[in-house]
Amino acid sequence: MIEVRGLGVSLGGRPVLREVGVTVAAGSWLAVIGPNGAGKSTLLKAMIGLLPHEGSVLVGGGEVRRMKPRERARLIAYAPQNPVLPADMTVADYAILGRTPYIPYLARESAHDREVTRSVLSRLDLTEFSERPLGHLSGGERQRVVLARALTQQAPVLLLDEPTTALDLGHQQQVLELVDRLRLDDTLTVVTTLHDLSLAGQYADTLLLLSQGHAAASGPPQNVLTKPLLTRHFDAHVQVTPDDYGRPVIHLIRPGE
Numbered sequence: 001m002i003e004v005r006g007l008g009v010s011l012g013g014r015p016v017l018r019e020v021g022v023t024v025a026a027g028s029w030l031a032v033i034g035p036n037g038a039g040k041s042t043l044l045k046a047m048i049g050l051l052p053h054e055g056s057v058l059v060g061g062g063e064v065r066r067m068k069p070r071e072r073a074r075l076i077a078y079a080p081q082n083p084v085l086p087a088d089m090t091v092a093d094y095a096i097l098g099r100t101p102y103i104p105y106l107a108r109e110s111a112h113d114r115e116v117t118r119s120v121l122s123r124l125d126l127t128e129f130s131e132r133p134l135g136h137l138s139g140g141e142r143q144r145v146v147l148a149r150a151l152t153q154q155a156p157v158l159l160l161d162e163p164t165t166a167l168d169l170g171h172q173q174q175v176l177e178l179v180d181r182l183r184l185d186d187t188l189t190v191v192t193t194l195h196d197l198s199l200a201g202q203y204a205d206t207l208l209l210l211s212q213g214h215a216a217a218s219g220p221p222q223n224v225l226t227k228p229l230l231t232r233h234f235d236a237h238v239q240v241t242p243d244d245y246g247r248p249v250i251h252l253i254r255p256g257e
């Protein structure tokens with residue numbers, strides 16, 4: 001569903017991604033991990049065609065940079081890490097913007113568009129906030145609203161940049177479970193950046209470890225979430241233990257222990 005080959009991106013005259021290649025099969029989940037500044041958000045932005053780049057990014061068989069915005073929006077939904085939100089717009093009005101690619105020019109949203117939006121808001125525990133202005137929400141509520149807008153888009157490819165950073169434990173689990181259920185029910189292809197490596201290992205089929213703009217490792221979680229790789233690329237003291245299902249769990253340990 002997604003095929004990235006020889007991707008290179010320069011920002012401010014500096015190379016930020018170099019020769020990155022990755023393939024994501026339809027219906028699978030790729031988690032992009034790596035230290036701050038490694039290029040994770042840049043990779044997602046390149047996948048949606050927002051950045052000039054070298055190499056190719058194919059989504060659904062087509063080059064993203066050649067797609068018309070409406071065509072692209074029906075194929076790829078993207079929830080950025082820190083979007084600027086219009087403070088006076090209500091939650092419901094913002095979430096229904098995800099339906100824009102389906103609304104004919106000069107027409108209004110249909111009953112179906114409103115129903116999709118209502119259902120997504122309900123699944124994200126946001127019904128009670130529907131009429132609240134975005135400027136009157138907590139950080140975690142705002143993050144769920146950004147995700148809601150991406151989900152109302154009902155695109156087969158979902159790119160989520162750090163979807164859980166501002167969420168409490170329960171909402172982290174709720175959001176990731178919801179994304180996984182949609183992935184399985186509707187064969188969505190999911191790409192997320194995630195700083196929580198244990199969560200990345202629990203939900204993703206494949207991990208891509210970016211380090212200083214290049215792909216340092218990729219593969220199933222147990223091959224990427226290893227002590228040597230994490231120590232080298234994150235410069236951290238960690239212990240990796242399997243959970244009850246054999247998936248790697250990462251613990252930070254005090255240096256010297």
Ligand SMILES: Nc1ncnc2c1ncn2[C@@H]1O[C@H](COP(=O)(O)OP(=O)(O)OP(=O)(O)O)[C@@H](O)[C@H]1O
Pocket residue numbers: 011012016034035036037038039040041042043
């Ligand atoms: N517009 C820009 N101009 C110049 N450099 C930029 C620009 N945007 C990002 N960068 C740089 O590109 C590098 C990669 O940024 P990116 O946001 O992709 O990292 P990241 O892996 O998502 O980091 P984090 O974990 O901190 O979110 C960083 O060094 C960043 O400073």
